[in-house]
Structures are given as C-alpha cells and as structure tokens.
Amino acid sequence: MTAALKNYHARMQRVLEHIDQHLDGELNLEALSDVAAFSKYHFHRQFTALFGLSLHRYIQLARMKRASYQLAFRDAISVTEIAMDAGYEAPDAFARAFRQRFGQSPQVFRKSPDWEPWLAAFGPFDNARRKRMQKTYTAQDVTIRELPPTTVAIMQHQGDPATLGTTIQRFIAWRKSVGLNPKISATFNIFHSDPRMTPPAEFRLDLCARTDRPVEPNVEGVRSGTIPGGRCAVLRVVGEVDDLEPAALYLYRDWLPSSGEELGDFPLYCQHITLFPDASAHEVVKELFLPLK
Structure with missing residues (x-):
C-alpha cells in the first residue's frame, strides 16, 4: 500500500x-x-x-x-x-x-x-468495518507472557454460531444472579472450534467469568473450570466488536511459523478488556491468547 x-x-x-x-x-x-x-x-x-x-x-x-x-x-x-x-x-x-x-x-x-x-x-x-479497513498485524504486536492459572465459571455454547447471542443473554443473566459483574470479574471466551471449518451443529465456544468462588449447581449448566497458566503469545485487538478471525489468522498463519514456538495443549482464548456497547466500537479491546509449550 x-x-x-x-x-x-x-x-x-x-x-x-x-x-x-x-x-x-x-x-x-x-x-x-x-x-x-x-x-x-x-x-x-x-x-x-x-x-x-x-x-x-x-x-x-x-x-x-x-x-x-x-x-x-x-x-x-x-x-x-x-x-x-x-x-x-x-x-x-x-x-x-x-x-x-x-x-x-x-x-x-x-x-x-x-x-x-x-x-x-x-x-x-x-464488511465495511473489517474488510475495507482491516488492521495489519506485525510481530511487534505480539508479546509472550507467563500467566497464572485462572479459575472461571463456564457456560458452554454448542451449536450454530448464529445463535451465540442467545447463550450470551443467558450467561449475562446468570452472572447477574450470582453477582459476577464484568467490572470485577474478567470475561473470557475459549474457542474450541473454528466456525469456518466446523459444521454449525458441532461449533463450540465457552463463555467464562473469573471467580474464586465455587459454582453452585444451577439450571443453566454453568460449571467451574480453569484456564491453565503458562506461556502464551498475546495479541491485543482494538476496535473489533465481533470478529477476531483476522487476528487469530495472523497468529496461526504468520506469527507462529516464524517464531520457532510450538503450540501448547489448550485452545485459543481471549479476554474482553472493554465491552461493547459500554465502550464505543473503536474503543473495544480484547486480548487474544495462543498457549505455547
């Protein structure tokens, strides 16, 4: 360009x-x-x-x-x-x-x-936001961090990505019922499958909220879990409300082969630093974590 x-x-x-x-x-x-x-x-x-x-x-x-x-x-x-x-x-x-x-x-x-x-x-x-003005990432945008384990409450979304919004609504309602406000309880997503390569019925994504409290039995099926600690490649993504695909693609296609690193045994995941619509769309911040050996 x-x-x-x-x-x-x-x-x-x-x-x-x-x-x-x-x-x-x-x-x-x-x-x-x-x-x-x-x-x-x-x-x-x-x-x-x-x-x-x-x-x-x-x-x-x-x-x-x-x-x-x-x-x-x-x-x-x-x-x-x-x-x-x-x-x-x-x-x-x-x-x-x-x-x-x-x-x-x-x-x-x-x-x-x-x-x-x-x-x-x-x-x-x-399409106007992400295809015409798509951000270009470089190796300087990626840092490697040593992270502690994070205990979380997990609600699993299984099925068509188009229905993810309904699962998010349920998760928000459950968080409110137990007092896990996003301002004090960090929000994560764990990506178990790639929506481009996975049949809709088999798509899986976990919605997570950090908590040190045990998760009581509940009708929503929320359970306790842990995001393991260890080394991660971290890419900060700014201004993408819904689409992390370009950032994930950069990590897998460009950064990883040239880094000399090997992948760990946990899926790609992200933390929501700021959330839309509380923040303006261009101010939404997420950090994408690629676990490494």
Whole structure:
C-alpha cells in the first residue's frame, strides 16, 4: 500500500471513529467531511466508493447495532432511552424502523432475539468495518507472557454460531444472579472450534467469568473450570466488536511459523478488556491468547 493510500485510509478511519464516539449527536455531511479533511461536495461519493454503502446508511446501522446490543444485553436501559440514543424523537418511530430492519419489535427482540435476520442486516456494515479497513498485524504486536492459572465459571455454547447471542443473554443473566459483574470479574471466551471449518451443529465456544468462588449447581449448566497458566503469545485487538478471525489468522498463519514456538495443549482464548456497547466500537479491546509449550 502506498503512503498516499495509507493516508487516505487513515483519514477515513478517523471518520469511523468519530461516528462511533458521537452516535448520540449530530452527524452531518459537513462535520464528517471536516473530520476527514475532504471536500463536502465529494465526501459522500468517496465514502460510498470505499465502504460500499452510503454515509447515511452506515450511520443508521451503527446506531441500530448499538441499540440492538443494548436491547439484548443491557436490560437496565429502557427502550425509550435506547430510541433517543439511536437518534429517534419517539419510541414508536424507533420501533417501526427496528421492526422493518429486523422483523421484530424492540420489546420482542429484547425478550427473544431472532439472530438470523439480525446477522443478515448487518452484513454490509460489518464488511465495511473489517474488510475495507482491516488492521495489519506485525510481530511487534505480539508479546509472550507467563500467566497464572485462572479459575472461571463456564457456560458452554454448542451449536450454530448464529445463535451465540442467545447463550450470551443467558450467561449475562446468570452472572447477574450470582453477582459476577464484568467490572470485577474478567470475561473470557475459549474457542474450541473454528466456525469456518466446523459444521454449525458441532461449533463450540465457552463463555467464562473469573471467580474464586465455587459454582453452585444451577439450571443453566454453568460449571467451574480453569484456564491453565503458562506461556502464551498475546495479541491485543482494538476496535473489533465481533470478529477476531483476522487476528487469530495472523497468529496461526504468520506469527507462529516464524517464531520457532510450538503450540501448547489448550485452545485459543481471549479476554474482553472493554465491552461493547459500554465502550464505543473503536474503543473495544480484547486480548487474544495462543498457549505455547
């Protein structure tokens, strides 16, 4: 990539970060073209050409993605608050737009989300964020750490990755019931299978919360477990809400063969340092751990 193209992409990346930070505010063409330092007369076409969807639609989808996360995973926030934060003057206008896009009212989605149309609706948005402006990793981004064992409570997700959101809802509800707030209890995922290579019915991922307390028998099937200590290659990932695939691919395809290291006997896992929608999308931080011998 030429220096000029890198600079062009960096200016567009500033726009995406500005949108993330100001979803509650005014996001007009003139202000955003100023952020990118491009002419307002051409910026809309530049944005559409690079990202594959219009600026207006991108902003709508960014607001709707945050709203849907708040509905599904943050039940302390009212539907009215979520509607206002998404830029709607009244809850009924938000409800119409939400139903039109996802096929469910906000209230129904909050209770029992249908994730398949949700994933389909955000396909163009997710593609714009991760494919057009994908981060490039280097060996300097990877550190090797010696880590202590971590005792955790584990809820297993087994089945289609498209239904993972429902398992997350159940896990959040269980954590609340036992007082494992993410602010004091670190959140981990253990990746037992690759969704690209695994039949949907066989896909497995563990949702984990750090705890030193024993896990009492429960109807949700949450059990005690341990993330073993030892040496790990660690890659810090910033600004990816849902997709860790590029970072994982870099570790396996590029970093590992050139490092001289050998893999350990525990799956790839990650820790969520900050969580969306509590943090803006570009401020979400995860650390990806590749266990080593």
